[in-house]
Amino acid sequence: MQPIFIDKNEIIKRYKPIDSHTHKGIQGHALIIAGSYGKLGAAVLASKCCLKSGCGLVTAYVPECGYQILQISNPEVMTLTDEKEKYISNISFDIKPQAIAIGPGLGQEIETQKAVHDFIKTNKVPLVIDADALNILSKNKDWLALLQPKTILTPHPKELERLIGKWSTEADKFDKTIAFSKQYGLVIVMKGAPTHIIDEETVYKNTTGNAALATAGSGDVLTGIITSLVAQSYEPIDAAVFGVYLHGLTADIALPETSYQSFIASDIIKYLGKAFLSIENN
Numbered sequence: 191m192q193p194i195f196i197d198k199n200e201i202i203k204r205y206k207p208i209d210s211h212t213h214k215g216i217q218g219h220a221l222i223i224a225g226s227y228g229k230l231g232a233a234v235l236a237s238k239c240c241l242k243s244g245c246g247l248v249t250a251y252v253p254e255c256g257y258q259i260l261q262i263s264n265p266e267v268m269t270l271t272d273e274k275e276k277y278i279s280n281i282s283f284d285i286k287p288q289a290i291a292i293g294p295g296l297g298q299e300i301e302t303q304k305a306v307h308d309f310i311k312t313n314k315v316p317l318v319i320d321a322d323a324l325n326i327l328s329k330n331k332d333w334l335a336l337l338q339p340k341t342i343l344t345p346h347p348k349e350l351e352r353l354i355g356k357w358s359t360e361a362d363k364f365d366k367t368i369a370f371s372k373q374y375g376l377v378i379v380m381k382g383a384p385t386h387i388i389d390e391e392t393v394y395k396n397t398t399g400n401a402a403l404a405t406a407g408s409g410d411v412l413t414g415i416i417t418s419l420v421a422q423s424y425e426p427i428d429a430a431v432f433g434v435y436l437h438g439l440t441a442d443i444a445l446p447e448t449s450y451q452s453f454i455a456s457d458i459i460k461y462l463g464k465a466f467l468s469i470e471n472n
């Protein structure tokens with residue numbers, strides 16, 4: 191298994207400059223289904239980062255208790271609320287997003303699990319699945335067959351283990367993840383240091399990022415970036431490759447200014463502009 195290195199050349203091949211005649215209505219609308227009581231920060235971070243990655247419109251779908259939190263933290267993000275106060279119980283909306291993310295801070299209440307099931311059963315919109323939505327799928331593995339081909343999953347090592355079981359060696363981890371990607375036709379963003387992306391037999395290895403990213407909410411933000419790129423009509427694999435590269439690049443650019451210690455997930459969002467500029471100015 192020889193990986194393709196995700197470096198600047200691979201990104202320039204995929205990068206779509208912004209058309210000067212574009213407008214918010216055609217720049218992509220993303221829906222971020224996230225948050226539960228005490229974990230609304232995950233929804234705030236993912237939705238803000240989604241907008242800061244070029245998406246024209248972003249809507250967050252959160253439990254009722256998240257309404258003011260979202261509207262005050264992120265005035266540019268629109269907010270829809272579930273009928274339940276503290277967790278999501280029924281995912282229903284009348285917007286037409288081009289990409290959806292589900293999972294950051296979602297929790298795993300039984301009603302949330304049912305809502306995830308009912309949603310993935312009918313959803314046809316390109317989807318990014320993270321965090322508790324992955325854990326819910328791990329508890330209900332027969333639901334994996336409901337996912338559309340090229341759905342993007344973004345597990346960290348513990349979430350990956352819950353999905354595919356324990357591995358004995360690094361090579362075994364790759365074999366199992368490739369088999370899992372092939373079985374369901376999924377794109378797997380295998381988060382780590384470094385992150386690898388598995389698209390059936392094809393393996394990509396990221397070249398950006400550093401230990402500053404080992405901080406709460408770092409993955410929630412990655413979900414927002416990838417979802418934004420899918421909404422802007424990048425193919426799922428290209429969105430995953432570009433998103434992982436950009437996410438790591440923010441930390442590489444920030445490090446001399448922030449130190450490893452003081453870098454937080456909000457800094458990923460803060461440094462996105464410089465990351466995009468460094469790709470444009472090649």
Ligand SMILES: NC(=O)C1=CN([C@@H]2O[C@H](COP(=O)(O)OP(=O)(O)OC[C@H]3O[C@@H](n4cnc5c(N)ncnc54)[C@H](O)[C@@H]3O)[C@@H](O)[C@H]2O)[C@@H](O)CC1
Nearest residue numbers: 229230231232294295296297321322346347348406407410
């Ligand atoms: N501000 C917020 O609202 C935040 C919400 N979050 C949400 O909190 C929920 C729980 O997520 P967690 O990921 O903390 O919980 P998990 O139980 O899924 O993961 C934590 C476990 O995974 C292990 N782990 C994580 N990364 C690892 C790595 N790189 N290598 C080896 N082991 C690793 C940890 O040691 C720990 O045992 C998710 O829904 C998440 O989105 C977190 O993202 C933190 C911030």
Ligand SMILES: Nc1ncnc2c1ncn2[C@@H]1O[C@H](COP(=O)(O)OP(=O)(O)O)[C@@H](O)[C@H]1O
Nearest residue numbers: 346381382383400401403404406407408409410
């Ligand atoms: N030491 C490290 N070097 C490079 N990247 C890292 C390191 N530690 C964590 N990351 C990255 O940070 C992100 C962490 O995601 P995750 O564990 O889901 O965070 P959270 O759930 O808190 O948002 C992943 O993209 C991972 O690759």
Ligand SMILES: [Mg+2]
Nearest residue numbers: 321346409410
């Ligand atoms: Mg996470």
